[in-house]
Amino acid sequence: MQLKSFDKKDMSLIIFLVVNFLFGIKYLSRISSYYVLFSLLIVAFYTFIWLKKEEITRLFIKLKVSTEILLILYLIFSISLLYLVPKESLNVDRWSVISSFWQNYFNNEYVYYAKSVANNYPGPMPFYFILALPFYLMNELGFFSFSGIVLFVLLIKKHQKPLNYASISFLFIATSLFYNWEICSRSNLFINGSLILISIVYFFEKYKKNLSANLIFGIIFGLFISTRNVFVIPYIVAFLFALRTKKIDFKNTFYIGIIAITTFAATFLPFVWNHFEDFKLMNPFIVQTSLMPSEYTALFIFISVILSFFCKKETDIYFYSGLTLFLTILFYFGYTIFNYGFNNSFYESTADISYFILCLPFVIYHLFLNGKSEFTSNETEIISSKY
Numbered sequence: 001m002q003l004k005s006f007d008k009k010d011m012s013l014i015i016f017l018v019v020n021f022l023f024g025i026k027y028l029s030r031i032s033s034y035y036v037l038f039s040l041l042i043v044a045f046y047t048f049i050w051l052k053k054e055e056i057t058r059l060f061i062k063l064k065v066s067t068e069i070l071l072i073l074y075l076i077f078s079i080s081l082l083y084l085v086p087k088e089s090l091n092v093d094r095w096s097v098i099s100s101f102w103q104n105y106f107n108n109e110y111v112y113y114a115k116s117v118a119n120n121y122p123g124p125m126p127f128y129f130i131l132a133l134p135f136y137l138m139n140e141l142g143f144f145s146f147s148g149i150v151l152f153v154l155l156i157k158k159h160q161k162p163l164n165y166a167s168i169s170f171l172f173i174a175t176s177l178f179y180n181w182e183i184c185s186r187s188n189l190f191i192n193g194s195l196i197l198i199s200i201v202y203f204f205e206k207y208k209k210n211l212s213a214n215l216i217f218g219i220i221f222g223l224f225i226s227t228r229n230v231f232v233i234p235y236i237v238a239f240l241f242a243l244r245t246k247k248i249d250f251k252n253t254f255y256i257g258i259i260a261i262t263t264f265a266a267t268f269l270p271f272v273w274n275h276f277e278d279f280k281l282m283n284p285f286i287v288q289t290s291l292m293p294s295e296y297t298a299l300f301i302f303i304s305v306i307l308s309f310f311c312k313k314e315t316d317i318y319f320y321s322g323l324t325l326f327l328t329i330l331f332y333f334g335y336t337i338f339n340y341g342f343n344n345s346f347y348e349s350t351a352d353i354s355y356f357i358l359c360l361p362f363v364i365y366h367l368f369l370n371g372k373s374e375f376t377s378n379e380t381e382i383i384s385s386k387y
Contacts, residue, residue, distance in 0.1 A: 127223045
């Protein structure tokens with residue numbers, strides 16, 4: 001199957017622009033009556049960067065500004081944001097969900113009875129909280145948010161071929177409203193999505209049909225699914241493509257699946273031990289179903305199966321994963337608007353606009369893996385070896 005006259009690169013850019021536009025409309029409206037104009041200027045800004053990516057990359061090379069330097073500068077900027085914007089000053093409780101979860105755990109109380117400052121129960125799966133634990137103990141979850149851009153840019157730098165647009169991908173993320181919002185609010189959706197992306201990239205790069213590979217990737221996939229259940233979507237797209245292209249066979253898929261399910265289940269044990277009755281009453285499956293009925297979730301799992309058949313090469317996996325995640329969140333937004341109205345859903349945050357961030361690591365990765373270049377072969381060699 002293939003969609004004629006369908007440019008996946010352009011569509012990836014459009015999804016990125018739409019998410020930034022939505023963040024602009026929502027948050028700039030709080031500080032300026034010209035928020036629509038400013039949001040359109042943001043769209044124009046990123047369009048300009050994309051069209052001039054070769055020239056901008058040449059400029060960075062001429063100035064000898066590496067991606068490592070850019071990341072260090074952004075770390076300094078992020079620390080300033082974390083200092084200037086107290087987490088309690090924002091109407092976002094993702095940091096509090098993590099804090100209350102671990103407070104309950106260390107107090108020997110059932111973790112999924114924990115409530116955030118906004119009176120919300122924990123929705124994510126257990127490994128989500130385990131990933132955040134070191135940053136919770138450091139008393140600054142903002143560094144967990146910052147790690148997302150580090151992992152993503154380094155992934156681009158290593159795998160982008162034939163040219164390295166790591167600096168441009170950095171600009172796309174570091175200057176975005178959505179990512180600076182993540183830093184200020186101590187949110188962690190981008191790092192969660194990036195980890196799923198990385199696991200898929202390395203599966204296609206490293207996987208061999210043997211016991212050790214099945215064990216390693218089964219454990220990795222099981223752990224990462226134990227963050228947010230929506231991430232089953234990119235894994236479905238990836239594995240159906242891997243089966244069709246004989247990267248893996250049904251027998252080894254079965255082995256990985258069993259190991260992943262076992263690992264996924266095992267992540268719950270430290271938190272539900274001696275709380276099995278409580279688990280029946282309150283758990284992340286119940287919380288996430290409250291956001292959108294399970295039948296609609298099943299619909300998008302089915303859609304991910306269908307779209308997987310449009311994948312003709314590995315890079316298509318990242319596009320269709322991002323597209324399906326985008327459509328899933330868009331449907332969730334539409335569902336919430338239908339039930340609560342546009343103003344309550346969008347401006348009053350009955351629907352969480354930040355969920356759109358889940359799709360961005362996939363579409364941005366696809367966007368830069370498929371960027372056309374006007375560099376000469378000599379310039380390509382310089383960029384690949386030194387930048």
